[in-house]
Amino acid sequence: MAFTFVAFCYLLAMILSAVLIFFAIYHIIAFDELKTDYKNPIDQCNSLNPLVLPEYGLHMFFTILFLLAGQFGTVALNMPVIGYNIYRYANRPVMSQPGLYDPTTIMNADVLSRCMKEGWMKLGFFLLSFFYYLYSMIYVLVSSSA
Template sequence: MEAAVFILSLVDCCALIFLAVYFVITLSDLECDYINARACCSKLNRRGVTLINCTWVVPELVGQALATVLMLVSLHWFVFLLNLPVAAWNMYRVWKVPMGNMGVFDPTEIHNRGQLKSHMKESMIKLGFHLLCFFIYLYSMILALINN
């Protein structure tokens, strides 16, 4: 059972690493002017006002919540407490989108007040966090398989 939890967490973490790399690449393309703000935000958010239609933001939220719940259910408290702030931040970020914005990434505001830099920094921090979690899950999975 414990090995299955860590295998599922490892697969989930791989998907979150892919999403973090995709966010970094897309935002760096915007920073280097390879794409415009509207194209960047439409890649990261689907066109529309509702957050239910978001392309990559909601799967990131669900993936992080899944990893957090898996650690809670399997009673791995350290990893649960490690994942909890990131899951809470993702929920806060999605729920605090101002009315009228396209989504978490809005083309009219992404260049204002250093939002592009903060989005880029957030994506890099998440990438580092998910890489750290990947190795923690990998070590825990190997340990669980050896103990069985």
């Protein structure tokens, strides 16, 4: 059974999707802690903001790998989320450090609600992506050996 570059891309994307799933779960838990006043906004934003750019970078990295591998359907699947991430980062609050979350506005009910919804949507997307990449990797391996 030949392990092709496309299969490698899907395997790597599957592993990185698992990492992104953990990032999304951490974001959901962090926003729930803010909602229930277990942590203060400054500490929470200081722990969440360093994860934003690595999340975006990982997602863009394996999307570029799919582009190089010629998997344009998978690239098209990932482009809306990448576009949203670029839009979200371009319209972030003015801060002195990289990240999306500003401690002065994160406790607003609408901002907190939007961040929670965003976390759940990303978790759902990365879970579905994980299983799509798993299926695609198996499909590529089986079809290349036949």
